[in-house]
Amino acid sequence: NAGVTQTPKFRVLKTGQSMTLLCAQDMNHEYMYWYRQDPGMGLRLIHYSVGEGTTAKGEVPDGYNVSRLKKQNFLLGLESAAPSQTSVYFCASSYSNFAWTQYFGPGTRLLVL
Amino acid sequence: AQKVTQAQTEISVVEKEDVTLDCVYETRDTTYYLFWYKQPPSGELVFLIRRNSFDEQNEISGRYSWNFQKSTSSFNFTITASQVVDSAVYFCALGNGGSNYKLTFGKGTLLTVNP
Numbered sequence: 661n662a663g664v665t666q667t668p669k670f671r672v673l674k675t676g677q678s679m680t681l682l683c684a685q686d687m688n689h690e691y692m693y694w695y696r697q698d699p700g701m702g703l704r705l706i707h708y709s710v711g712e713g714t715t716a717k718g719e720v721p722d723g724y725n726v727s728r729l730k731k732q733n734f735l736l737g738l739e740s741a742a743p744s745q746t747s748v749y750f751c752a753s754s755y756s757n758f759a760w761t762q763y764f765g766p767g768t769r770l771l772v773l
Numbered sequence: 774a775q776k777v778t779q780a781q782t783e784i785s786v787v788e789k790e791d792v793t794l795d796c797v798y799e800t801r802d803t804t805y806y807l808f809w810y811k812q813p814p815s816g817e818l819v820f821l822i823r824r825n826s827f828d829e830q831n832e833i834s835g836r837y838s839w840n841f842q843k844s845t846s847s848f849n850f851t852i853t854a855s856q857v858v859d860s861a862v863y864f865c866a867l868g869n870g871g872s873n874y875k876l877t878f879g880k881g882t883l884l885t886v887n888p
Binding site for chain 1: 782806808810816817818820823864866868875876878879880881
């Protein structure tokens with residue numbers, strides 16, 4: 661099992677450009693999450709999904725959109741990138757019952773110039 | 774609202790020393806879960822332990838041990854005989870037992886173990 665994978669690993673964008681980050685999991689988890697990690701801020705939840713076709717806002721959703729068309733995939737989109745979105749993005753997934761430890765992907769480092 | 778406080782921003786020890794990382798949490802839920810994750814210099818987040826609010830037993834796994842005390846809302850993590858490979862950022866996180874299953878993370882503690 662690959663666990664949680666993220667594509668790409670690193671990306672440089674110019675202000676105003678758009679991009680999509682892909683998260684895939686092969687553990688048949690119901691729940692998936694997108695976090696961003698900034699120095700001194702810990703991890704903050706952007707959006708999450710409790711199942712295929714569902715999404716919900718987290719702590720810092722502005723400037724991002726998400727989609728969960730397939731159970732195994734969770735996409736994070738930036739429609740018009742801003743320098744404030746320079747960060748490391750982590751995807752995670754979990755079961756929806758008692759065994760709901762979140763398992764994280766390796767992260768995507770995004771630099772917006 | 775949920776909150777996790779890791780008061781120690783950075784800790785530096787010499788190899789073989791014992792070190793304790795503090796975690797204090799706030800929640801109004803009666804059912805909740807506490808976690809510790811390790812983030813080594815390579816950047817990935819590695820799950821270490823999960824503890825639910827009904828289980829106050831301390832746990833030991835090799836050189837790692839965790840002390841959960843509901844009376845003080847603390848879930849501290851001790852590394853015994855630290856090693857250079859323990860150098861990492863350690864995050865404490867809190868999840869509720871409700872329907873949203875979201876985690877609230879502390880800001881992390883950077884542990885540096887010097888040879």
